Amino acid sequence: MTDTITPHTPTLTAKDFATDQEVRWCPGCGDYSILAQVQKVMPTLGIPKEDIVIVSGIGCSSRFPYYMNTYGMHSIHGRATAVASGLKAARPALSVWIVTGDGDALSIGGNHTIHLLRRNFDVNILLFNNQIYGLTKGQYSPTSEEHKITKSTPMGSIDHPFNPLALAMGADASFIARTMDRDPKHLQAMLLRSAAHKGASFLEIYQNCNIFNDGAFEIFTEKNSKPEEAIFLEQGKPLVFGANQNKGIKLDGFKPVIVHLEEGASTDDLWIHDEHDFYKAQILIRMFDDPSLQGHLPRPFGVFYQTERACYEDVMAMQIDEAFAKTGPGDLDKLLRGKETWTIG
Amino acid sequence: MADTQEILQEVVIKFAGDSGDGMQLTGTQFTNNSAMLGLDLATFPDFPAEIRAPIGTLPGVSGFQLRFSSDRIFTPGDECDVLVAMNAAALKVNLKSLKKGGKIIVNTDGFDTKNLRLANYPDGINPLEDHSLDGYEVIKMDVTKMTREALKDITMGTKEKDRAKNMFVLGFLYWMYNRNMDNTISFLTEKFGKKPEILESNVKALQSGYNFGDTTETFSARYSVQKATMEPGTYRSMMGNQALAYGLIAASQTSGLKMFLGTYPITPASDILHELSRHKSFGIKTFQAEDEIAAITSAIGASYGGMLGVTTTSGPGMALKTEAMGLAVMLEIPLLIVNVQRGGPSTGLPTKTEQSDLMQAYYGRNGECPMPVIAASTPSDCFAAAYEAVRISVQHMTPVILLSDGYIANGAEPWKFPQTADLTPIKVSFKTQLGDHEDKFQPYLRDEKLVRPWVVPGTPGMEHRIGGLEKQNITGNISYDPENHQLMVKIRQEKVDKIADYIPLQKIDSGAESGKLLVIGWGSTYGSLKSACAQLQAEGASVSHVHIRHMRPFPKNLGDIIKNFDKVLIPELNNGQLVKIIRDQYLVDAQPFNKIMGIPFTKAELVEVMKEMLAD
Numbered sequence: 001m002t003d004t005i006t007p008h009t010p011t012l013t014a015k016d017f018a019t020d021q022e023v024r025w026c027p028g029c030g031d032y033s034i035l036a037q038v039q040k041v042m043p044t045l046g047i048p049k050e051d052i053v054i055v056s057g058i059g060c061s062s063r064f065p066y067y068m069n070t071y072g073m074h075s076i077h078g079r080a081t082a083v084a085s086g087l088k089a090a091r092p093a094l095s096v097w098i099v100t101g102d103g104d105a106l107s108i109g110g111n112h113t114i115h116l117l118r119r120n121f122d123v124n125i126l127l128f129n130n131q132i133y134g135l136t137k138g139q140y141s142p143t144s145e146e147h148k149i150t151k152s153t154p155m156g157s158i159d160h161p162f163n164p165l166a167l168a169m170g171a172d173a174s175f176i177a178r179t180m181d182r183d184p185k186h187l188q189a190m191l192l193r194s195a196a197h198k199g200a201s202f203l204e205i206y207q208n209c210n211i212f213n214d215g216a217f218e219i220f221t222e223k224n225s226k227p228e229e230a231i232f233l234e235q236g237k238p239l240v241f242g243a244n245q246n247k248g249i250k251l252d253g254f255k256p257v258i259v260h261l262e263e264g265a266s267t268d269d270l271w272i273h274d275e276h277d278f279y280k281a282q283i284l285i286r287m288f289d290d291p292s293l294q295g296h297l298p299r300p301f302g303v304f305y306q307t308e309r310a311c312y313e314d315v316m317a318m319q320i321d322e323a324f325a326k327t328g329p330g331d332l333d334k335l336l337r338g339k340e341t342w343t344i345g
Numbered sequence: 346m347a348d349t350q351e352i353l354q355e356v357v358i359k360f361a362g363d364s365g366d367g368m369q370l371t372g373t374q375f376t377n378n379s380a381m382l383g384l385d386l387a388t389f390p391d392f393p394a395e396i397r398a399p400i401g402t403l404p405g406v407s408g409f410q411l412r413f414s415s416d417r418i419f420t421p422g423d424e425c426d427v428l429v430a431m432n433a434a435a436l437k438v439n440l441k442s443l444k445k446g447g448k449i450i451v452n453t454d455g456f457d458t459k460n461l462r463l464a465n466y467p468d469g470i471n472p473l474e475d476h477s478l479d480g481y482e483v484i485k486m487d488v489t490k491m492t493r494e495a496l497k498d499i500t501m502g503t504k505e506k507d508r509a510k511n512m513f514v515l516g517f518l519y520w521m522y523n524r525n526m527d528n529t530i531s532f533l534t535e536k537f538g539k540k541p542e543i544l545e546s547n548v549k550a551l552q553s554g555y556n557f558g559d560t561t562e563t564f565s566a567r568y569s570v571q572k573a574t575m576e577p578g579t580y581r582s583m584m585g586n587q588a589l590a591y592g593l594i595a596a597s598q599t600s601g602l603k604m605f606l607g608t609y610p611i612t613p614a615s616d617i618l619h620e621l622s623r624h625k626s627f628g629i630k631t632f633q634a635e636d637e638i639a640a641i642t643s644a645i646g647a648s649y650g651g652m653l654g655v656t657t658t659s660g661p662g663m664a665l666k667t668e669a670m671g672l673a674v675m676l677e678i679p680l681l682i683v684n685v686q687r688g689g690p691s692t693g694l695p696t697k698t699e700q701s702d703l704m705q706a707y708y709g710r711n712g713e714c715p716m717p718v719i720a721a722s723t724p725s726d727c728f729a730a731a732y733e734a735v736r737i738s739v740q741h742m743t744p745v746i747l748l749s750d751g752y753i754a755n756g757a758e759p760w761k762f763p764q765t766a767d768l769t770p771i772k773v774s775f776k777t778q779l780g781d782h783e784d785k786f787q788p789y790l791r792d793e794k795l796v797r798p799w800v801v802p803g804t805p806g807m808e809h810r811i812g813g814l815e816k817q818n819i820t821g822n823i824s825y826d827p828e829n830h831q832l833m834v835k836i837r838q839e840k841v842d843k844i845a846d847y848i849p850l851q852k853i854d855s856g857a858e859s860g861k862l863l864v865i866g867w868g869s870t871y872g873s874l875k876s877a878c879a880q881l882q883a884e885g886a887s888v889s890h891v892h893i894r895h896m897r898p899f900p901k902n903l904g905d906i907i908k909n910f911d912k913v914l915i916p917e918l919n920n921g922q923l924v925k926i927i928r929d930q931y932l933v934d935a936q937p938f939n940k941i942m943g944i945p946f947t948k949a950e951l952v953e954v955m956k957e958m959l960a961d
Contacts, residue, residue, distance in 0.1 A: 019810075021822065050805040055646070058813075065810045066823065071802035073649060074812025075642065076672050082639035086646025086654065087802075089630055090605055094650070094802055112642075115635040316630055323625035330627030332598050336591060336762045340528065342383050343579045344572070 078109025372409025516554025592731025697943025856889025
């Protein structure tokens with residue numbers, strides 16, 4: 001599989017996926033861009049919009065279903081993944097999208113997230129990570145950096161943050177990717193890849209909360225720093241970055257190191273990205289150091305890992321088919337009668 | 346050899362031993378054997394919460410009480426006629442429930458120094474030798490020794506051979522009550538068919554126990570209980586959790602809705618999961634979720650997808666499901682929440698029975714959150730209660746709580762099972778297209794029952810969004826408008842209240858339509874209340890019994906029934922819950938009678954309290 005998926009020729013347009021509801025995110029919120037890209041991508045998937053369901057939990061991002069003219073449920077905090085599991089088990093043919101945030105998916109709903117991933121329901125998780133609680137007005141989240149000063153941590157947060165992709169990898173997710181709200185093209189490509197993956201796809205989207213955590217990701221998203229701080233993964237290509245594409249990542253044993261191509265390093269020595277490599281994916285996912293530190297590694301974006309594994313809902317349906325094949329459709333009268341009866345005349 | 350046969354009207358036997366002694370299996374086998382003879386019966390398994398408490402100790406005692414009778418009976422009985430005690434602890438724990446002069450069958454090997462010490466008998470005291478049992482008929486036998494002897498030709502370890510002790514005892518009881526052992530032999534053959542040595546040891550022990558009774562002249566008489574005079578028909582033995590599972594399957598079949606069970610294991614509800622997971626040929630999907638919350642929310646997802654969403658749990662689990670129950674009320678979609686109650690609060694008494702989650706079912710949610718509540722009253726009644734709960738849920742687009750409890754979940758009774766043709770089909774329809782005058786789908790446009798349409802994803806042209814936020818009447822759009830919120834709260838309440846128009850009127854279970862004392866019950870106390878009322882009615886007392894299935898809303902005539910009596914008594918296995926609701930709704934000075942001991946009412950204690958009220 002490559003990073004570019006050929007979209008279907010759309011019969012619908014982005015407009016067909018917009019609802020009559022007024023979008024109520026704060027002006028300048030990163031969610032607007034994500035909504036726009038999702039609305040652009042949806043018509044190209046070749047899926048009738050009645051077969052698409054967007055399930056969300058609670059949080060700013062979780063208002064998403066109201067703005068998508070598909071089926072949708074705005075459920076309760078942290079439980080979108082569990083609602084979607086039941087829905088997908090009930091109706092495997094539906095295209096189910098879970099829109100969630102860092103608090104929703106990793107804090108209150110952390111349990112359901114990991115269990116959905118290990119079960120590998122064929123759903124798409126869009127994790128809007130803004131490293132802050134927006135809807136409750138600015139407390140730190142499970143992805144907030146240590147020492148962060150927020151309303152609930154006036155002396156700085158003492159929580160160690162999650163690396164969301166490492167968590168997904170630990171739960172044996174079958175598709176793990178990262179993108180950002182400020183790179184619409186990359187975001188669209190990642191949405192297409194998520195949709196194309198059969199199994200649970202986990203797409204982390206860096207999303208700027210311009211009210212409570214403005215600029216959290218600007219080092220990765222802004223023109224002047226992006227080339228040096230973000231590295232874009234492409235299948236079969238070497239890990240190269242830098243304003244002049246002059247830097248690369250090489251593996252020194254199990255340790256990724258930066259090499260400078262103009263200083264004699266060859267692209268032949270560089271790490272060639274293979275998204276199907278289970279072991280290297282774990283190293284790549286751990287390229288997650290603090291971008292304010294000297295000598296840190298760039299943050300990767302793209303598809304880190306992809307594999308094929310049986311989906312829960314398919315095996316569940318297969319067991320029912322097996323039971324049918326063995327005994328025929330259930331006979332209620334036979335069940336109610338059981339094996340041992342007696343008659344009173 | 347005993348040559349006389351005594352005919353008894355009824356017998357209450359309690360099998361008691363260590364958790365590892367197989368008493369539940371022994372009891373179940375004797376129950377099935379009794380059922381096949383056409384006796385009426387009722388059982389009460391009573392086992393510890395620990396899987397294996399230390400062997401031989403008091404907390405490790407597991408009991409199974411069985412009452413079989415040639416009369417109609419409604420409870421497993423207050424006191425036992427026969428106590429089987431496999432060890433000293435079993436005797437100590439259960440002696441108080443044995444009738445004066447009752448029989449005790451003891452395994453003497455279970456009364457050695459070590460067992461006596463584990464059962465906390467003082468040094469040097471053995472109840473089999475100190476004449477403390479003189480008021481009883483004690484039948485001593487060394488079950489362990491005789492079982493080993495019977496199995497001496499089988500090449501198995503002593504530990505394995507000792508596992509067949511319970512079969513020796515069962516065989517002895519089969520002899521004592523003049524039974525044919527075929528059903529147990531075929532049960533063992535099915536269970537151990539692939540392990541010939543274990544099968545042989547169990548069958549041999551069973552036969553040796555029977556022969557022991559036959560060849561020793563232990564007794565002057567054998568006993569037999571005649572067939573019960575029950576309503577003509579074909580019966581089977583049925584346990585509560587199994588009946589509940591069957592009720593769900595039946596509802597799924599007649600409604601045409603495939604069932605999804607999202608659940609998390611919890612005592613005493615897990616057997617419903619076990620049962621349903623065995624019936625995939627009915628298209629049932631069972632999902633053992635990661636926790637109680639995922640259990641209910643996955644069921645909500647399945648209901649949203651057009652399946653019959655069910656979640657099963659017990660009190661602590663229902664507490665965890667609370668927020669999601671509110672979501673289901675807001676979404677107005679079908680969902681069945683089954684609570685097999687146990688002693689609480691918190692982890693409480695996991696294996697003991699209680700009716701203490703009624704308030705939780707009624708009121709235990711944030712916001713104004715009305716939800717219908719249905720209660721099952723006997724093991725086999727769990728079938729009908731589950732069926733009715735599903736009917737209300739899918740026809741009124743509402744989550745419904747079904748209350749059972751540990752007593753009826755694990756208890757068994759004869760069941761005159763229905764045929765599919767006897768069941769009133771549950772009609773359900775999905776909305777698949779816009780009506781003549783609709784230009785846009787309105788998810789919260791209601792019919793005369795105030796029920797909104799059920800539209801499942803995949804239906805073209807009806808795409809819509811629902812969620813937990815307050816919604817505008819009719820359109821379902823998010824709304825924070827004050828008037829609209831008040832309107833929606835009232836509508837949701839009225840929708841549940843209106844269900845009273847679609848349920849049967851309350852019947853008087855026994856007694857006259859008016860009189861001195863009305864006894865109101867609900868749930869698993871049915872048998873004890875019925876028996877106590879029957880005794881008083883036979884003595885000419887002015888007592889009537891009403892047992893409520895539809896707990897919310899109540900049947901429309903319940904208030905009128907109450908008005909026809911001077912006094913109202915509400916016995917419950919809790920600290921007074923229904924009594925508060927009845928007082929609240931009908932402004933009547935109903936009196937509570939409460940037992941919160943983890944065990945059912947005895948007939949005697951109910952008769953006593955009723956007599957006191959009648960005497961005033």
